[in-house]
Amino acid sequence: MTTNEIILELRDVHKEYATGDTVVRALDGVSLTVRRGEFVAIMGQSGSGKSTLMNIIGCLDRPTSGSYTVLGQEAARLSPDELAALRRETFGFVFQRYNLLATATAGENVEIPSVYAGLPKHKRSAHARGLLERLGLGDRTGHRPAELSGGQQQRVAIARALVNDPPVILADEPTGALDTKSGEEVLALLKKLHAEGRTIVLITHAENVASHASRVVHIQDGKILSDSGAPEPGAAPSAIERHDYSGGAPFFASVQEALLTAWRSLQVNIFRTVLTLLGIIIGVAAVVAMLAVGEGSRQKVLDRISSFGTNLILIRPGAAGIRNAGDIVTLVPEDAAAIKTIPNVETALPERSGRITARYGNIDYQTTIQGTGADFPSARDWPVGEGQFFNDDDLKQYAPVVVLGKTVAKTLFTDGRSPVGKYVLVKNVPFLVIGVMSEKGAAPNGNDQDDVLFTPITTGLVRLFGKSYLGSITIKVADATQIEATQDQVETILKARHRTEDFSVRNMASILQAAMETQDTFTLLLGTVAAISLLVGGIGVMNIMLVSVVERTREIGIRMATGARMRDILLQFNIEAAVVCAAGGVLGILLGMGAGFALRYSGMTVIFSPTPALLAFACASATGLVFGYLPARKAARLDPVVALASE
Ligand code: ADP
Ligand code: MG
Numbered sequence: 234m235t236t237n238e239i240i241l242e243l244r245d246v247h248k249e250y251a252t253g254d255t256v257v258r259a260l261d262g263v264s265l266t267v268r269r270g271e272f273v274a275i276m277g278q279s280g281s282g283k284s285t286l287m288n289i290i291g292c293l294d295r296p297t298s299g300s301y302t303v304l305g306q307e308a309a310r311l312s313p314d315e316l317a318a319l320r321r322e323t324f325g326f327v328f329q330r331y332n333l334l335a336t337a338t339a340g341e342n343v344e345i346p347s348v349y350a351g352l353p354k355h356k357r358s359a360h361a362r363g364l365l366e367r368l369g370l371g372d373r374t375g376h377r378p379a380e381l382s383g384g385q386q387q388r389v390a391i392a393r394a395l396v397n398d399p400p401v402i403l404a405d406e407p408t409g410a411l412d413t414k415s416g417e418e419v420l421a422l423l424k425k426l427h428a429e430g431r432t433i434v435l436i437t438h439a440e441n442v443a444s445h446a447s448r449v450v451h452i453q454d455g456k457i458l459s460d461s462g463a464p465e466p467g468a469a470p471s472a473i474e475r476h477d478y479s480g481g482a483p484f485f486a487s488v489q490e491a492l493l494t495a496w497r498s499l500q501v502n503i504f505r506t507v508l509t510l511l512g513i514i515i516g517v518a519a520v521v522a523m524l525a526v527g528e529g530s531r532q533k534v535l536d537r538i539s540s541f542g543t544n545l546i547l548i549r550p551g552a553a554g555i556r557n558a559g560d561i562v563t564l565v566p567e568d569a570a571a572i573k574t575i576p577n578v579e580t581a582l583p584e585r586s587g588r589i590t591a592r593y594g595n596i597d598y599q600t601t602i603q604g605t606g607a608d609f610p611s612a613r614d615w616p617v618g619e620g621q622f623f624n625d626d627d628l629k630q631y632a633p634v635v636v637l638g639k640t641v642a643k644t645l646f647t648d649g650r651s652p653v654g655k656y657v658l659v660k661n662v663p664f665l666v667i668g669v670m671s672e673k674g675a676a677p678n679g680n681d682q683d684d685v686l687f688t689p690i691t692t693g694l695v696r697l698f699g700k701s702y703l704g705s706i707t708i709k710v711a712d713a714t715q716i717e718a719t720q721d722q723v724e725t726i727l728k729a730r731h732r733t734e735d736f737s738v739r740n741m742a743s744i745l746q747a748a749m750e751t752q753d754t755f756t757l758l759l760g761t762v763a764a765i766s767l768l769v770g771g772i773g774v775m776n777i778m779l780v781s782v783v784e785r786t787r788e789i790g791i792r793m794a795t796g797a798r799m800r801d802i803l804l805q806f807n808i809e810a811a812v813v814c815a816a817g818g819v820l821g822i823l824l825g826m827g828a829g830f831a832l833r834y835s836g837m838t839v840i841f842s843p844t845p846a847l848l849a850f851a852c853a854s855a856t857g858l859v860f861g862y863l864p865a866r867k868a869a870r871l872d873p874v875v876a877l878a879s880e
Contacts, residue, residue, distance in 0.1 A: 240401065240432060241267040241290060246299035248285050248455075259285040260296070261455035267434065269400070272427040274435045274446030282455040283436045287405045290434060291324050292316045293794055293873040314798050320873075321350055321796020325394025329406040331386040332791045332877065333378040333393075336497055339365060340374040343392045346795040348490045350397050351483050364392040368422065384415025391422060393795065401432045408442055420445050487804050495809035498781065499816065509777040510817035512770025513856065517821025517849040519766065522828040523759045524845040527752065529838035534748045538741055545612075546708040546720055546740045548572075548727070562702045563731045566690060569606070569706050571726050577719040579711045580608035583690045585704040587697065591686060592658040593645040600641055602659060602686045604693025610670075612709040620653040620668030628689040633696065635659065636668040639683040657686075662696055664688065716740050767852050770817070771860040778810050778864035789868050790876030803869040810861020811854050818853030822846050 248260035259282045267273055277283050288294035289301060292308055301308045303319055311319070320326070325346075333342045343361035352360070365374055368388045378386050387407060394402055404423060408416030424445055427433045435446055443449050451458040499506050507514075548568075550561035569583035586603040607624050610616050623634050637645075637652055646652045656663040673682040694701060710719050717740075724738050782789070789802055826841065833839040 238269045239266055240269050240304055241265070241434075242300075242302045243286075243289070243296075244300045246286075246289060246296045246301060248282070248289065248294070249297045258455050260289070262299070263452075263455070263457055265450065265457065265460075267432060269432055270427075270430060272424075272433045272435070272445075272447045274437060274443040274449045275452055276437060276440075276443045276449055277452035278438060281452050283438075283452060284405055285455075286452065287403055287434070287436055288874050291326050291403045291794070292319045293326075293877065314800070317349075317793070317796055317798040320794060321346055322397050323399050323401055325391075325397070325399040325402045326794050327387070327390050327394050327402065327404040327407045328877075329409040331378070331383075331390045331410075332787075332794070333386055333389060334788055334791060335378055336501055338375050338377055339370060339381065339389045342378070342389055343396050345792065346393060346397045348486070349792075349796040349798070349801055351486055353486070354489075361392065361396060364395055365389070368392050382415070383411050384418060387411060387415070387419055388422070391419070395426070397796070399431075401434065402426055403434050405436045406438070407435070408437070408439075416442070487801055488808065491801075491805040491808035492812060494805055495812040498785075498809060499813055505777065506813055506816075507820075509773045510770065510813065510820065512766055512773050513814055513817035513853050514770075514821040514824060516762075516766030516770055517818050517853055518825035518828060519762060520759060520849040521822055521825025521841075521846050522832070523762075524756070525825070525829040525839045525841045526832060526837060527755050527759065528840040528842055531748070531752045532840055533838050534752075535745070538745050538748065543741045543745070544710050544713040544716065546710065546716065546723060546738060547744075548706040548708065548723070549704075549737050549739075550702070550735065552734055552737045561735050562700075563735055564703045564706065565701060566694070566703065568727060568730060569703075571730060572706065572708060572723055575719060575722050575726070577710050577712055577715050578723075579709045580606065580612045582606040582609055582612055582707045582709075583703050584707060585690065585693060585698055585700070585702075586685075587693075589659050589686075589697065591641065591645060592661075593652075593655065596645050596647070598641065598644050600638075600684055600686060602635070602688055602693065602697060604688050604690035604698070606690060608709075609687065612707065615673055616671050617668045618671035619651060620666070622668055622687070623689050628691050631692045631695055632689060633662060633664045633692055634667045634688065635664040636670060636687040637666055638670050638685040638687075639672040640681055641684060641686055642669045659686070659688075660697055716742060764852075767856050770814075770853070771856040774810055774814055774857060775860035775863060777813075778806060778861050779867065781809070782806065782864045782868045785868075786871060786876045786879040789871050790873055790879065793871070793873040794877055799869040802871075803865045806865030806868045807858060807861045810865070811857035814857025814861075815850065815854040818850040821853065822850060825849075 243263055243265045246260055246263045247258070250257040250259055261282075263282075263286060275283055275286065285294070289296050292303070292311075295309065303323065308316070308319075333339075334345070337345075340358060340361045343364055344357045347357045347360065362371070362374055365371055368391060370385060370388055370392070373381060373385060373389075378389070381389065387410075391407075402423065407419050407423070411419060420442060423433055423435060433446075435442070437443050449459075449461045451460075548564065550564040566583040569581040572578055572581040582605050584603060584605045586601055589600065589602045591598050591600055591602075606612075607622065607628060610622050617636065618639070620636070622636055623632065626632075627634055635657065637657075642652050645657060646655070652666045652669060655666050657666060658664070670683065670687070676682050688697070690703070708719075708723065710716050720738055720740055724734075727736055727738075728734055792802060792805075825846070829839045829841060
């Protein structure tokens, strides 16, 4: 590499803007050659085409016609990524209006080009700090642009232009917005950079500024008027450490940077973000809370059913198509006896229950009496606590005996003495208490299972219910794995006995199954609600991201001008959407759990499980990715000059 090497060459470059039906010729056949180490000032009045020329030189814009080569490469033939690489590594751009990111600190602003170049974080910040110190801003690293003077901001911008150590500095009226003193400082800085071996192209409309340059090119109405030419050889190219930037930032570094930016823009607009996210928050919260309630009710149903026993078959009078089960008089104790002959049937309990008033002494108590068989304690796994249960002889003899549930015993016998051997009046008939059941406790649904009396079914039918038919038959099978086959046999026997199917047979497994199916329908419903609210939430996110792209067009322009590839911008906005939605997911989970705990406090069974929460969270994040894509693509496709020009 020689000092006389041509690094920029424009040949007959035209740039035309079509506004309405008039065509503005911003550049009208410009040819210009810049060699390494030159300090060129381009001078002209406002509107003469200087910025247009500079944007083409800096690969922010493309000429309408003509050729432009950078380091021997024809710019028109470079891909967007290769152009981004040129902006990142070959050029350092200094703008009249500084073009710093308002939400980033001075240090972070300086770092941006090196982020896209893929420099690791610690090197980046050290390098940025070093540059800021060199430019006299060492104590301003953590300040945001609004906290800096114009001259300081421009020095930050120069530090940013230098951070990737580019051979060419392009400065478009860098002193235009500065007071004389700051302007001179900036010019002195540019001269120093030139002395270090950098090529400088400076745009100005002021004679005194141009006088600092070694070559002055005058431009008017898009044409070069004069060129002082005769470049004097500059100093040797700088020997500052060169980094290998070939591929741009690695994926992981880009993601890291995008996460940071996402977090920042989320903070800047926290209220709006939360409002946008309401759909997602409510959706996720609904899923978490409702599924917890659903799981709770499912568990309750399961508990109730399995506390009943999975080896039980239940027969009730009436079947589908028979209007009133109460009218069915065919289910009788003899049916139970017949069923008992099936080998796998351990017991078959003929049962009927009714509401009665029990009296002992002067205490009246409304409760339930259940007529059943002698095998009840073993069939239901419910032993007698005191005394004994009635036996088959009692059944045969229609014995007027009762066994008390614990609650009934406690209510009627308040003096603490044993009820066994006493008589209680049931429907004004004296019944001998022969036993008290052990305590069973509350059923999962809250019913007190001990609030009952038991009497032989025969006695019950004749003396209490005045009916000859049963309310149900409960069958306990010996081998639960054979329950389906046994159930078929039961049906065959009953059909033969009744000559019609006027009964229903169900086992606990099938009841369990039905309960599960109901539960599944419920879950599906919840899932649909959640999906709809996530969809609505996603549209909200897309909307806000589109607004965000419009609002931040200038930021996108700055990032592109300092070397971001389309991929980097795409990634940034996509990750922002995903982060925002993930945050919504987290808030939704918290809200849902809060609601769940509130419901639990109010007495509901609520069981939280991690799967729906994780699923909802994943859905929310995915929503962000899907709905963030369109705005992100819009951002990435922006033209750097257009984006930079936006207010
Ligand atoms: P300078 O920087 O020398 O003041 P510019 O290069 O910005 O001048 O503009 C040169 C000419 O091109 C001006 O007449 C300006 O109005 C026109 N121009 C610049 N940018 C656009 C654009 N995006 N659309 C239409 N006309 C433009
Ligand atoms: Mg201009």
